[in-house]
Structures are given as structure tokens and as C-alpha cells.
Amino acid sequence: MTPLGGYLLVAALLFAIGLAGALTRRNAILVLIGIELMLNAANLNLIAFWRFSPHPEALTGMMFAIFSIAVAAAEAAVGLGLVISIYRHARTTDLDKMNRMKG
């Protein structure tokens, strides 16, 4: 297997693990952790393709990954703020118990 193929396979595995975590856990914080893992897997793909591209000095994939890291940080801050707000309101972070939209 080529090095790029190895990185792509690891990224696919990480994405699947993150997706499984986001879809199967009850706790909202764990769902956010799963989403972070998926974003990281995408970043790994970007960096790997940048490293083995014909023109790495153009920095395209690397810049994409850096901006993606910044956006993921913003997403984590807002997501965890929402979890804390919902916990204060509903006294739970169990997603199965959050089954009504009325406050």
C-alpha cells in the first residue's frame, strides 16, 4: 500500500468511529466528541493530499486544514455552550430524554 493510501484508510476509520459515536451515544457531549473526530479525520485527509500533491508549495491543502481547525474550535465552543444551556433547562444531557421542542 502506498503511504497516502494508509493515511486515507486511517482517516476513513476515524470518520466511521466518530460517526458511530455521534449516532449511538446518549450523552450530548459524546455526540460533540464524535463530530470533532469526524472533522479531524477530514483534516487528516486534507493534509495527506497536500503532502503527496504535485505542488505542495502552493499550500492549498494545508491552509484548508488550518482554517478547518479554527472553524472546528468555534463549533466546539458554541456546541458545548448549547449543551450547558440545555442542561440548565432540562436537567439532563441525555438525548433520548430530550423529546419535546416546547420549553
Added chain:
Amino acid sequence: MSVAFWLIAALTVAGALAAVLLKNLVHCALAVTAAFLGLALMFLELDAQFAGFAQILVYIGAVAILVVFAILLTRGSETPEKEIGVFSRTWLAGLIVAAAVFAVLGWAVLQSAAGLPHEAAVPAVSVQQIGQALMGQYVLPLEIVALLLTAATIGAVIVAMHEKGDAQ
């Protein structure tokens, strides 16, 4: 494929698996930190030093700490009741979807393995070049990200702020 790559890949995947499988939320946060560290090491292995250290600073320094704070503020470290477990009612469907996604992605990678490039020359990219690219070609995205981060910080504070008349 070097031995270092397989070791780092094993650390990353083990951390990610532990993060989604463990019961105690604090253990999950520690495991996901190990996965983030493994990803940062992979970025370093891919000669993307700046992205690797940004990954360590942002994910291990900020996101992991935020997750721990959220766990403490929501009392999530208490182990859930034994009879309901940590997985939702529809865990089987979620697992099937994730396995299907991995099957499709893995199949696509293995199918195209012959066309993937082999060893490429190590890219000589200095931090100075990255800074010049950020201040030149990518200055507009940089400003938009700065605005987004400001808005996200203010939004997170407002969303998580105490409501008036709240008992706690």
C-alpha cells in the same frame, strides 16, 4: 509504510475507539485527547509542522479543556444507571450506518490504491511562507475566520449565560 506510522495510527484509532466506547465521560475526554495527540503526530509525520502544532494548541489546549469543563458543569461524570447504559435506543441503526460509511470509504480507497502517488519529495515549507500566504493570498478567509471566532465566542457566552430568575 514505516513502523512509526503504524504506531501512531494504532494510538489514534485506539484513542478514538475508547472515546466512543468508555462509560465514564471523564475517561472519554482523556481518550479523545490521546486521539487528538495521535492526529497531531500524524500531521508532523506528514511534514506539516505548523498544522501539527496548531492541532496540539487548539485541540489539546482548548477543545479538550472545554469538553472537560462541560462535563463538570453538567455533572456528566456520574456513571449512568446500569439498566439503560450509555448507548441510545437506536444504537444498532447508527452502528450499521457507520459501518456502511466505512465500507464505502475503504472500498473507494482500496480501489484507487493503484492510482495514488508514491513517495513525493519532502515539501520545504517554512512558517514564514505560511505567514506570507495568510497575509497575502488568504487574507480574506483569515479575516472571515477572525470574525467567526469572535461571533462564536460571544455567542457561546450568551447561550451559556445565566438566565434571569434562574434558580441556580
